[in-house]
Amino acid sequence: MSALFFKRFLQRPFQIASIVPSSRALVERVAAKIDFDRAKVIAEYGPGEGVHSREIARRMRPDARLLLFELDPAFSRDLERQFADDPRIAVLNRNAADLPLEMKTRGINHCDYILSGIPFSILKIDKKRALLQSTYDALAPNGSFIIYQVTNELKQHATIFDEAESEYFLQNIPPMFVTVFRKHVPSSNGNGAVEYSESRQRA
Ligand SMILES: C[S@@+](CC[C@H](N)C(=O)[O-])C[C@H]1O[C@@H](n2cnc3c(N)ncnc32)[C@H](O)[C@@H]1O
Numbered sequence: 633m634s635a636l637f638f639k640r641f642l643q644r645p646f647q648i649a650s651i652v653p654s655s656r657a658l659v660e661r662v663a664a665k666i667d668f669d670r671a672k673v674i675a676e677y678g679p680g681e682g683v684h685s686r687e688i689a690r691r692m693r694p695d696a697r698l699l700l701f702e703l704d705p706a707f708s709r710d711l712e713r714q715f716a717d718d719p720r721i722a723v724l725n726r727n728a729a730d731l732p733l734e735m736k737t738r739g740i741n742h743c744d745y746i747l748s749g750i751p752f753s754i755l756k757i758d759k760k761r762a763l764l765q766s767t768y769d770a771l772a773p774n775g776s777f778i779i780y781q782v783t784n785e786l787k788q789h790a791t792i793f794d795e796a797e798s799e800y801f802l803q804n805i806p807p808m809f810v811t812v813f814r815k816h817v818p819s820s821n822g823n824g825a826v827e828y829s830e831s832r833q834r835a
Contacts, residue, residue: 634681640704646754650806653683654749657803658780658810662747663687665778665812668696671744675699675770677728678750682711688747689718696720697740701728729759732766742772748779752786760789768792773817784809 634653641651654662662684666674668691679685679700688698698721702708708725715721724734728750735743746767752760764786767777777793779786780801787796793813801810 636706636710637681640680640706644704646751652805653681654780654808655804658801658808659684659687661801661803661810662778662780663691665776665810666691666745666747668692671696673697673699673740673743674745674747675701675731675743677701677731677746677748678703679711680704680707680749682707682714684747684749685711685721686714689715689721692720694720697722699731699734699738699743700724701726701731701734703727729763729766731770735770742775743770744772744775746771746775746777748777752779752781753783757789760786764790764792768815771815773815775815777813777815778810779813780804780808780810782806782808784811787811 637653638651666688671692672695674688674692674696676685676688676698679702685698685700692698700711700721700723702711702723702725705725708723711723715723724730726734728748735741755763771777784798787798790796790813794816795814796811798809798811801808
């Protein structure tokens with residue numbers, strides 16, 4: 633068990649929301665959902681002590697970028713230390729809701745993948761909806777938002793996404809729902825206007 637993780641959990645139980653980091657099996661399952669050949673920009677919400685971030689960094693292209701949004705200052709300092717020699721990675725001790733601002737500052741138009749480990753279930757409904765909307769807007773067409781959560785409650789709120797696919801993953805303590813929300817490529821309706829696919833799935 634990571635000592636830092638447990639210590640931060642004791643300090644901020646609701647924000648950290650778990651006493652142990654994701655298992656190796658969960659990290660690999662989540663990474664398998666990312667096409668690293670085409671991923672140029674990846675953002676991660678709530679990396680904690682960086683168990684997913686390290687795997688992403690290991691697999692991602694030399695010209696890709698990874699933006700890490702971590703609210704906890706102690707985790708952020710630790711992430712900065714871990715990735716100090718990797719210019720592809722930016723550690724931001726900021727709220728995930730600041731993604732649009734950070735993208736603007738850095739001249740980034742879209743993210744190909746956004747990964748989230750934050751406890752969405754404790755967010756108030758307006759904050760939850762706002763974060764889902766800014767996440768959707770930040771994604772490139774064909775982009776994916778990947779979450780792992782103890783409950784699958786977010787699916788009912790994330791109806792702006794065009795498609796959602798969930799699995800219940802047992803090889804983690806506790807077991808997690810891993811859900812990939814996709815944004816489709818807009819298609820032209822023949823009048824020059826752009827519309828999103830009809831196959832939008834509701835939770
Ligand atoms: C359950 S831990 C997950 C840690 C790690 N991703 C893992 O899988 O082991 C949740 C993390 O999200 C961070 N967090 C919670 N709300 C956040 C927010 N709005 N923006 C950025 N980070 C947040 C917490 O500080 C904590 O490090």
